[in-house]
Structures are given as C-alpha cells and as structure tokens.
Amino acid sequence: MNIAILMMQKNENELLKKWITYHSYLVGSSNLFIFDNGSTNNQVIEQLTNFENKEVNVLWDFNKKSDYEQRGSIFCDKIKSLDKEDFYDFYMVIDCDEFLGTVDEEGNICFDPLSLEYSLLNYQSNNELLMIDSQYYNSSISPFWFNKQPYRKCFFKKNTIAKLDQGFHHGQVTTSDKEIRTNLVHIHFHNKPYEIAKTHAKEKLTGRVSNFNLDYLKNYNGKGFHLVRFFLQTEEEYIQNQVTLNHIKSMSLYHKLKQLNLDWPFSSTINETREKLGLTDDDDSFEKVLPKFRGSIDYIAFEGEYLKIRGWGLVNYSRPIRYIFLQLTNRSRFRFEIIERVIREDVNEMLNVRGGALGFSARLKRSDLEDLTDVTASTAIVTFLNSECAYFKFDMQKKHKEFNYFSPNNLAG
Known part of the structure; x- marks a missing residue:
C-alpha cells in the first residue's frame, strides 16, 4: 500500500x-x-x-x-x-x-x-x-x-x-x-508553549486583522479568529484552560519518538513552565482525568428464552465496548451476545463525543442460568479490557442491581 x-x-x-x-x-x-x-x-x-x-x-x-x-x-x-x-x-x-x-x-x-x-x-x-x-x-x-x-x-x-x-x-x-x-x-500539538503560540498566532493573523489592538481583537470573528485568544489571556489562564478539560493518558507517541531518537516537542519549555507554575506531578495537575471505562445498564429482564439487557459503554473515552459478562461471586462468568448497537444521542451529548454506536442490546440464554443459586450468582455486569487484563463494572440503578436471576418468572425490572 x-x-x-x-x-x-x-x-x-x-x-x-x-x-x-x-x-x-x-x-x-x-x-x-x-x-x-x-x-x-x-x-x-x-x-x-x-x-x-x-x-x-x-x-x-x-x-x-x-x-x-x-x-x-x-x-x-x-x-x-x-x-x-x-x-x-x-x-x-x-x-x-x-x-x-x-x-x-x-x-x-x-x-x-x-x-x-x-x-x-x-x-x-x-x-x-x-x-x-x-x-x-x-x-x-x-x-x-x-x-x-x-x-x-x-x-x-x-x-x-x-x-x-x-x-x-x-x-x-x-x-x-x-x-x-x-x-x-x-x-x-495545538497547545504550544504560550510565548511560541502567541508568536505563531501573530504571524498567521497578520494580513487577516487590520491591527492588534485588544479592543479590536475582542470583536474579531474573521478567518483565524480562534488565534485571538493568545492576546486576551495570560499564560496562567492559558494553562488553566487546558487542565480543566477532560484528559486521558497515553505514552505511545512519546515512546515512538524516543525510539526514533527524537525529543518530545517543546520538552525544555514544558519543564520551564512546570517549574514556574509549581507543578510537580502529572497526575495532580489535571482536574478531570477520565476513567478507562464508562458505561451503564438501563434495562434488564427475562424475555422468552433470553435474559436481555440494554445500556451503553465506551473505553478510553473513544471506542464502544466489545465484551459484556454476567460475573458470579466465584469469578465464573457468562458472556452476553451483543445483538444490536445503536447511537445514543443522550450519551454522546453527555460525554461530548461524536459518532460511534455506544448503545447496545445484548442477551444471554436463560438455560445458561438454570444452575445458579443465590450463593453463586452476582448482580455485577462487567466488561473486559484486553489492554488492562481487567474487568470493569457497569453502573446500574438500584432496581437493576436487585434483579432476581433465579426467578424464571422475572420480567422487566
């Protein structure tokens, strides 16, 4: 290719x-x-x-x-x-x-x-x-x-x-x-060091704006208007606007550049900025660190020969979940079959994500649960992440947590 x-x-x-x-x-x-x-x-x-x-x-x-x-x-x-x-x-x-x-x-x-x-x-x-x-x-x-x-x-x-x-x-x-x-x-690399970003912004805005008077820039909405922010905020405000956003952690590109004998872009300035602002620990610097997994079960019921569930889930704030299990207290698990994926506009709006069918319907054969007792069964519904080699629980409302897996007549909860 x-x-x-x-x-x-x-x-x-x-x-x-x-x-x-x-x-x-x-x-x-x-x-x-x-x-x-x-x-x-x-x-x-x-x-x-x-x-x-x-x-x-x-x-x-x-x-x-x-x-x-x-x-x-x-x-x-x-x-x-x-x-x-x-x-x-x-x-x-x-x-x-x-x-x-x-x-x-x-x-x-x-x-x-x-x-x-x-x-x-x-x-x-x-x-x-x-x-x-x-x-x-x-x-x-x-x-x-x-x-x-x-x-x-x-x-x-x-x-x-x-x-x-x-x-x-x-x-x-x-x-x-x-x-x-x-x-x-x-x-x-949208967030260049403040002074460098401001210099580049001025270069790109030259010819687009008539002048760099602050009162004029405040009302400018032409091409490159997103660059005006560098002239209207301090460096501290610039950093604060970053750390209050949702963040995920990835070291993939850092290690790839290192493998290619390349330093991280602006690494010296990053260290200077951290020292100037008194920032010592990455994990403490960011206010909204996103979890590896987010998801919820909205519906659970026996329908005919199946236990049916509906809900939504995504991993690493990016992709729909692939696996769903009913987890027992003895650590054995039953895997649900995902039968439909749907776009959940309410979830997309809540999480500020676009596209991706985060919603699902899934089912498990009723016959698989025939040997369960209230000693071995758990109400935990979980997903598995290969990259973490770990299981993560879905959120569930109290009425769903109390769902009775042992009653053959249990209907929509």
Missing part, C-alpha cells in the same frame, strides 16, 4: 524535523510532499534542504500568504495530479503540528506503519469521504496527557477527490455525498 502525506508549513523550527522523521518512518520519505510557505528561518530552510536530499518532496513555489489561504485547492490539484500516476492508494492532508496515528477497538492509540496500513485496508472499498476519528490535543505541561476532541479532518482514497477546504475540515469526493468516520487519529 502506498500512502502520500501532504503538508504546508512556514518556520516550524521545533516541529518540522520531528514531523518529517516520524512520518518518513510511517509512510516513507519519498511519499511526503512538503509545501514551504516562504520560511525565513535559516534552520528550517536548512532542514528542508537536507530532507530534500533524502527523497522528501519539497515544493518551494508556494511561498505567498495567498497560497496558505488557498492550500486546500492547491492540495486538491496536487492529489489529482498524483492520481494520474496511479501510484498512491490514499492521501493524507495534515498540518505540521499533527502526527498521524490509529486507535484500536479499545481506544488505545498506536503509531506504527503496519497498524496504519491494516486500518486503511478496511476502507479500500469505501466510496465515502473519509474522516479522521478525532484529534488528541497535547498539553503544554506534560507529554503524557491529552484532551480528545471530535474534530473534523478528512482524507481521501485514490481517484475520489473533488474539493478540499483550507483547513482540511470539509472535502468532497466524486463517488459519494456521504462521509465515514475511520479509526485514524491525530495527536495535535
């Missing part, structure tokens, strides 16, 4: 080498297409020249501000041109602060070429617009904690692209008017 990655950047001195080295490992250096948008930093220019000598495709002609504003169209034209060569199977369009990965069925993030290729095999026959599952925003005070955002980004199968917007959020394909969410993800 051949995968092309297209990226436009300007003066990304801290991230560029790491981005190219990592994505060269992922898809091969000759499959990277770097559009330089007029870098003036000598180190960046030197890095690009060095990588160009190592088969990375560097395109120097798109160096105007207007090219950045039109990068969606520029990338679309390039992909159509590459399609004529009939070499690439998929095209990724990402930014220099985004690192491509995959997420497995239990929500664990992986950064490996085989995992990427295996994931994309599932979409070779799809005609829809392909969507990134989500983005994991980094923390500017830790390399291990991330805030998951159901953020829109798209990519393309060969011979399908029709249109692409400037931010790669919306695209069109010639083969369908629908889209499908995949298991590809980005680690997004």
Whole structure:
C-alpha cells in the first residue's frame, strides 16, 4: 500500500524535523510532499534542504500568504495530479503540528506503519469521504496527557477527490455525498508553549486583522479568529484552560519518538513552565482525568428464552465496548451476545463525543442460568479490557442491581 502525506508549513523550527522523521518512518520519505510557505528561518530552510536530499518532496513555489489561504485547492490539484500516476492508494492532508496515528477497538492509540496500513485496508472499498476519528490535543505541561476532541479532518482514497477546504475540515469526493468516520487519529500539538503560540498566532493573523489592538481583537470573528485568544489571556489562564478539560493518558507517541531518537516537542519549555507554575506531578495537575471505562445498564429482564439487557459503554473515552459478562461471586462468568448497537444521542451529548454506536442490546440464554443459586450468582455486569487484563463494572440503578436471576418468572425490572 502506498500512502502520500501532504503538508504546508512556514518556520516550524521545533516541529518540522520531528514531523518529517516520524512520518518518513510511517509512510516513507519519498511519499511526503512538503509545501514551504516562504520560511525565513535559516534552520528550517536548512532542514528542508537536507530532507530534500533524502527523497522528501519539497515544493518551494508556494511561498505567498495567498497560497496558505488557498492550500486546500492547491492540495486538491496536487492529489489529482498524483492520481494520474496511479501510484498512491490514499492521501493524507495534515498540518505540521499533527502526527498521524490509529486507535484500536479499545481506544488505545498506536503509531506504527503496519497498524496504519491494516486500518486503511478496511476502507479500500469505501466510496465515502473519509474522516479522521478525532484529534488528541497535547498539553503544554506534560507529554503524557491529552484532551480528545471530535474534530473534523478528512482524507481521501485514490481517484475520489473533488474539493478540499483550507483547513482540511470539509472535502468532497466524486463517488459519494456521504462521509465515514475511520479509526485514524491525530495527536495535535495545538497547545504550544504560550510565548511560541502567541508568536505563531501573530504571524498567521497578520494580513487577516487590520491591527492588534485588544479592543479590536475582542470583536474579531474573521478567518483565524480562534488565534485571538493568545492576546486576551495570560499564560496562567492559558494553562488553566487546558487542565480543566477532560484528559486521558497515553505514552505511545512519546515512546515512538524516543525510539526514533527524537525529543518530545517543546520538552525544555514544558519543564520551564512546570517549574514556574509549581507543578510537580502529572497526575495532580489535571482536574478531570477520565476513567478507562464508562458505561451503564438501563434495562434488564427475562424475555422468552433470553435474559436481555440494554445500556451503553465506551473505553478510553473513544471506542464502544466489545465484551459484556454476567460475573458470579466465584469469578465464573457468562458472556452476553451483543445483538444490536445503536447511537445514543443522550450519551454522546453527555460525554461530548461524536459518532460511534455506544448503545447496545445484548442477551444471554436463560438455560445458561438454570444452575445458579443465590450463593453463586452476582448482580455485577462487567466488561473486559484486553489492554488492562481487567474487568470493569457497569453502573446500574438500584432496581437493576436487585434483579432476581433465579426467578424464571422475572420480567422487566
């Protein structure tokens, strides 16, 4: 499988080498297409020249501000041109602060070429617009904690692209008017160190805003308006706005970069910020650390020859649960068969997640429970996580916890 990655950047001195080295490992250096948008930093220019000598495709002609504003169209034209060569199977369009990965069925993030290729095999026959599952925003005070955002980004199968917007959020394909969410993800270094982020924001807003007067910026809502926040808050407020969000822990990319002899981006500044703000322990710095598993059983009853349950569950704040068991006090377990998966809009709204059929209906044969007694049976309904080698209990209302598994006449509880 051949995968092309297209990226436009300007003066990304801290991230560029790491981005190219990592994505060269992922898809091969000759499959990277770097559009330089007029870098003036000598180190960046030197890095690009060095990588160009190592088969990375560097395109120097798109160096105007207007090219950045039109990068969606520029990338679309390039992909159509590459399609004529009939070499690439998929095209990724990402930014220099985004690192491509995959997420497995239990929500664990992986950064490996085989995992990427295996994931994309599932979409070779799809005609829809392909969507990134989500983005994991980094923390500017830790390399291990991330805030998951159901953020829109798209990519393309060969011979399908029709249109692409400037931010790669919306695209069109010639083969369908629908889209499908995949298991590809980005680690997004959205939260750069405060001063660096502010400098980059000013560079990107120059030409879009008429001035940097604070009263003017407060009311600005044009292109790049999300960058205005760097001029309206202190560093302490910037950090506080991060740590109050939901966070999950992952060390996958940290170890992958280490394996590639790369430091974590902005690592020295991270340490300086932590010291300045008196932060010593990662686990104590974040206010909302998400559990590995969340789920609830909403219904339980005998229906004919089956014990039926309905509920919802997800693991690692990302994926629907795969296994459900009735757990006995003697540690033996009966596995439920999941017969239907449904989208639970109430759960999605509560958890701020998008897509994914987190709801389910499941059943267990009544005959499997015939030998149970009130000594051996438990009301615990659990799920199993392979990555944790552990069982986790579903939440249940009191009336469901008191469900009588031994009564053949027990109906809806």
